[in-house]
Amino acid sequence: MRVSLFITCLADQLYPEVGESVARLLHRYGCEVDFPETQTCCGQPAFNSGYHDEAREVARGLIRAFDASDYVVSPSGSCTGMVHHYYPMLFAEEPEWKEKAEKLIAKTYEFSQFLVQVLGVRDLGAEFPEKVTYHPSCHASRLLGVKTEPTELLSRVKGLEMIDLPKKEDCCGFGGTFAVKMADMSEAMVCEKAMNVCATGAQVLVGTDMGCLMNIGGRLNKENQPVRVMHLAQLLEEGVKRGETSGK
Incomplete structure (x- = not known):
């Protein structure tokens, strides 16, 4: 199973170790993890500030980055939620890009969502006595x-x-x-x-x-x-x- 890591801005810039943990755990369950280096922001900061044109342009970049991916997994429910919930709105008047956005949505998951819903993993054999x-x-x-x-x-x-x-x-x-x-x-x-x-x-x-x-x-x-x-x-x-x- 080929999985692309969508790292998000905060994890990339401040908490890269989180992305590393995600990649190692996915690899443990047989996933081939890649990292498209053309990925940038999902567009959420611009969108939340009312700059929808700018957010739309950033979103296009993210869609392009993961175009060839089988699955996209992120350690952020917030950024994944942005893709799932707001991308259809951003491209409501652009049929071609709306279709591309919907293809990205269909294969994009938050980390725990992917483990449970796609891989069917619930017990990792972990031990954490705290x-x-x-x-x-x-x-x-x-x-x-x-x-x-x-x-x-x-x-x-x-x-x-x-x-x-x-x-x-x-x-x-x-x-x-x-x-x-x-x-x-x-x-x-x-x-x-x-x-x-x-x-x-x-x-x-x-x-x-x-x-x-x-x-x-x-x-x-x-x-x-x-x-x-x-x-x-x-x-x-x-x-x-x-x-x-x-x-x-």
Whole structure:
């Protein structure tokens, strides 16, 4: 199975190790992973700011980059949600490009979505004996419909104690350009989110979007809270390594 990694801007520039974890886990399950180097942004920042013409041009570049791909997998529900939910709107008046967008949509998945829905993988043999709480990001759960896949994968990690996050459905306040345009409101939201994370007593906060994790992690760090922040792919990969070590 040939899979192309859609790394996203945040992961590429700030958290490349997340992409590496995704690639290694996919390779573990027989996927041939490639990385089209012509990929850039999905166009979400421009789109959210009202620059639809500019977003459309960026989207064309992404469509071209993955034209030959069999599957496209991303560690971001937000960027995947942008492709699935807004690309048809962007190209509503351009039939040729709308068709190309729909072909990209049909083969594009968020990481946990791909593991569970396409590969049929739920138990990776991972071991992670720590207290963990999970933040469901807005775009992944509400735009893309990724709701049970991450927790299903986590529930099968040996030794992991899942602690429910209070008000988990609430936004963390990042929202891409929202955090810049509405900085005071964004800060109030992430302060509440960080407070709820700390209330769980969890050692680890896990999520599926680096934008959210960067925002919450930044607040936890500012408050000197000893909570480790990890993308789901990182936790699963570390858990697989622990499982292999304990099994020897």
